[in-house]
Amino acid sequence: xxxxxxxxxxxxxxxxxxxxxxxxxxxxxxxxxxxxxxxxxxxxxxxxxxxxxxxxxxxxxxxxxxxxxxxxxxxxxxxxxxxxxxxxxxxxxxxxxxxxxxxxxxxxxxxxxxxxxxxxxxxxxxxxxxxxxxxxxxxxxxxxxxxxxxxxxxxxxxxxxxxxxxxxxxxxxxxxxxxxxxxxxxxxxxxxxxxxxxxxxxxxxxxxxxxxxxxxxxxxxxxxxxxxxxxxxxxxxxxxxx
Amino acid sequence: xxxxxxxxxxxxxxxxxxxxxxxxxxxxxxxxxxxxxxxxxxxxxxxxxxxxxxxxxxxxxxxxxxxxxxxxxxxxxxxxxxxxxxxxxxxxxxxxxxxxxxxxxxxxxxxxxxxxxxxxxxxxxxxxxxxxxxxxxxxxxxxxxxxxxxxxxxxxxxxxxxxxxxxxxxxxxxxxxxxxxxxxxxxxxxxxxxxxxxxxxxxxxxxxxxxxxxxxxxxxxxxxxxxxxxxxxxxxxxxxxxxxxxxxxxxxxxxxxxxxxxxxxxxxxxxxxxxxxxxxxxxxxxxxxxxxxxxxxxxxxxxxxxxxxxxxxxxxxxxxxxxxxxxxxxxxxxxxxxxxxxxxxxxxxxxxxxxxxxxxxxxxxxxxxxxxxxxxxxxxxxxxxxxxxxxxxxxxxxxxxxxxxxxxxxxxxxxxxxxxxxxxxxxxxxxxxxxxxx
Numbered sequence: 001x002x003x004x005x006x007x008x009x010x011x012x013x014x015x016x017x018x019x020x021x022x023x024x025x026x027x028x029x030x031x032x033x034x035x036x037x038x039x040x041x042x043x044x045x046x047x048x049x050x051x052x053x054x055x056x057x058x059x060x061x062x063x064x065x066x067x068x069x070x071x072x073x074x075x076x077x078x079x080x081x082x083x084x085x086x087x088x089x090x091x092x093x094x095x096x097x098x099x100x101x102x103x104x105x106x107x108x109x110x111x112x113x114x115x116x117x118x119x120x121x122x123x124x125x126x127x128x129x130x131x132x133x134x135x136x137x138x139x140x141x142x143x144x145x146x147x148x149x150x151x152x153x154x155x156x157x158x159x160x161x162x163x164x165x166x167x168x169x170x171x172x173x174x175x176x177x178x179x180x181x182x183x184x185x186x187x188x189x190x191x192x193x194x195x196x197x198x199x200x201x202x203x204x205x206x207x208x209x210x211x212x213x214x215x216x217x218x219x220x221x222x223x224x225x226x227x228x229x230x231x232x233x234x235x236x237x238x239x240x241x242x
Numbered sequence: 243x244x245x246x247x248x249x250x251x252x253x254x255x256x257x258x259x260x261x262x263x264x265x266x267x268x269x270x271x272x273x274x275x276x277x278x279x280x281x282x283x284x285x286x287x288x289x290x291x292x293x294x295x296x297x298x299x300x301x302x303x304x305x306x307x308x309x310x311x312x313x314x315x316x317x318x319x320x321x322x323x324x325x326x327x328x329x330x331x332x333x334x335x336x337x338x339x340x341x342x343x344x345x346x347x348x349x350x351x352x353x354x355x356x357x358x359x360x361x362x363x364x365x366x367x368x369x370x371x372x373x374x375x376x377x378x379x380x381x382x383x384x385x386x387x388x389x390x391x392x393x394x395x396x397x398x399x400x401x402x403x404x405x406x407x408x409x410x411x412x413x414x415x416x417x418x419x420x421x422x423x424x425x426x427x428x429x430x431x432x433x434x435x436x437x438x439x440x441x442x443x444x445x446x447x448x449x450x451x452x453x454x455x456x457x458x459x460x461x462x463x464x465x466x467x468x469x470x471x472x473x474x475x476x477x478x479x480x481x482x483x484x485x486x487x488x489x490x491x492x493x494x495x496x497x498x499x500x501x502x503x504x505x506x507x508x509x510x511x512x513x514x515x516x517x518x519x520x521x522x523x524x525x526x527x528x529x530x531x532x533x534x535x536x537x538x539x540x541x542x543x544x545x546x547x548x549x550x551x552x553x554x555x556x557x558x559x560x561x562x563x564x565x566x567x568x569x570x571x572x573x574x575x576x577x578x579x580x581x582x583x584x585x586x587x588x589x590x591x592x593x594x595x596x597x598x599x600x601x602x603x604x605x606x607x608x609x610x611x612x613x614x615x616x617x618x619x620x621x622x623x624x625x626x627x628x629x630x631x632x633x634x635x636x637x638x639x640x641x642x643x644x645x646x647x648x649x650x651x652x653x654x655x656x657x658x659x660x661x662x663x664x665x666x667x668x669x670x671x672x673x674x675x676x677x678x679x680x
Contacts, residue, residue, distance in 0.1 A: 045674075049674040049677075052591065054590070054591055054672075054673050054674040054677070055672070055674045074595055074596045074597075075595045075596075075597065078590070078593055078594060078595035078596075078598070079593070079595075081590075081591060081592070081593050082592065082593025083593070087591045087592070087677075089588075089677055093584070093587075093588045093591075093677060095585055095588065095589075097253045097254075097256075097257060098253075106588075106589065106592050107592040107593050109243070109246050110589075110592060110593035110594050110598065111593065112243065154592070158593075166677075
C-alpha cells in the first residue's frame, strides 16, 4: 500500500533547518493496521502528512497503492486524497456550520458523486459509526466521542483504501478512545489499511505492527519478534518490512 | 459543485452577519454610484434611433457673416441652424425620402372643460415627414398628411401625457383642442416615445423629453410665433420688424433633417444643396466659402458634444469610487479568509484542490458582489430619481435592462477585484499546518 524510499523532509525557517524525516524508508502492506509512536518532534505527523499527500518532501520516492506519487500536481494529489485516503484528526476537525450529514458529505462533494449515491454512502457510513439518528445535529451538539465518530464516518464514506489517523483518541477519555479504536479495527477488518499515530502504548499495541520514530528515523522495537529482519538501506536509516 | 459552492458561501456569510453586511454595503454603495453615472453617460452617448441613425442627416449651410466665422472656437463649422427662407428653398427638393424643418414654440392650450385652466405647452412645429422619418410611435391615429402642411390645416398630434390632461386618455383622434385662438383636430396620440438623447433638437437640451404637441410648421406664420429655442442673427433686424421681415432675414432658428437612404441619394442631395447655395450667392447671400454639411445622427451628436464633460468626468470618478470600495474590501476579505484556514485545510485533506478552494472563495466574493449589486441597483434607481429631479426632465434617466446588466456586471467585477488576492492567498496556504492546530 505504502512504499517510501529514502524520504527526506526538512523544515526551513530563516535561521533554523529542522530535519523532520531523514532517509526514511518503509513499506506498509495493504490491509495492515500500523501504529506509529515516538516522542514529540520525532516526525510522526510529518510522516502522516507525507503519506496523506498533504505535504511534499525534498528527496526520495513514494509509491502509494502501486502509483508513484512523489511528484504529482496539486490536482492529482487532491484526487488521490479524495479517492484513496481517509483522514482522522486528533481535534476531529469537523466543520462547525455543517450538520453531521453534511460533514460526512464533504469528501463525496469533491468527488462529484450524484445525490442518491451520496446519500446512500453517507447513511451507510453513519450506520457503521452508530450515528444514524444524529444526522441533523451540529458538531457543537455532540460529545467529543460522537464528534470523532462523525470524523471516522467522514474518513470512511468514500471507501478509501488507506486511513491515516493522527492521534485519533488524543482528546477522548478512555471509554470513548476504546470505542474509536474498535471502529478503526472494524474498518481495518474491511481490508482498509490503517496507519495511526498515537502516544498511548496500550492503543498502539492493538495494531498489528508498531513503528517507532526518533529524530525523523525509524526504530524497529519489534525486531526480535519479527520473522523478516531489518534491511539496512543505502541512506543509513533502518526500515521495516512486513 | 457550483450549487454546493454557493451554499458554502451563504453559510460563510451567515457566520458573521455584521462583517458580511459591511462587505455587501461597500459593494452596494460603489455599484449605486457607478451605475447611476454609467446610466447618465449611457443616456447621453447612446444611439437614439439605431434602426436608421446612419440614414438621417442634419443639414447645415454657411450663411453667416462673411467677415467672421460662426464659431471662433471652431471656425471651420457652419451655423448649426438654418434660416426660414433657406428651409423653404431646400424643402422644394424631392431627393430625400423624408425631410422636415422644425423648431419648438411655446403656445397656450385651452382644455375642453371650462373649469380647466389654459396652460403653456412646448409645441414642435414641423412637417408631416417628422413622424415617419423619426419612426415616432402612435397609440392612436397617426401624423397628418403632407397636404396639411401646405394649408396649413389645423391638425395636431399630442403625446400621451397631454392626451391624459386634455381628454382623460383614450383614443382622442378626431377630438378638438383649442390652441391659442384656433381649434385643432387631433390626428394622432403618441405612444410612449423618448429618444435618448433627444437628437432632433440639441439646442434646447438633448436630455429633454419630446414635446407634448406637434403641429404643421406653417402655423408659425399664422400665429407669428417665434422660436422658444435658440435664435441667432448676424445682420441688423429691429425688434419691431414685422414678422414677414423676420422670416426673410438671415436669422437662424430652424433645425433641418433629411432622410437619405442610399449613397446616391446622399450625393444627389449634397449636389442639390451646393447648387442651391451657389444660386443664393448670385443673389448676394452666402458671402462665406461654400461650406455645407450633412452629418448623420451619431456624427451630429458628437459634433454637438451632447455628452457633457461633467458626465464623462462623473463616470470616471464613480468607477474609481467603485474600485476604491472593492480595493478596501481586499483587506477585510483577506482577514476573513485566512481566519478560515483550518477549515480550508480540512477541505484540502478531504480532496479539494487548490483551484477548487480558489473558486470556492471567488464564488463567495461574487455572491457578496451580486447581493451588493442588487441593493446597489435599488439605490442607483433612487439616485437617478434625484438626478432627474435636479435636471427637471421627468424620468429621462432610468435603469433599463442594459443598465441593470451593467450594474450586475460592475458588481461582479468589483467582487472579483476584491476577492482575487484573498482567494489566491487562502488557496496557497499549505493544508497540513492547520490540521494539527484546529
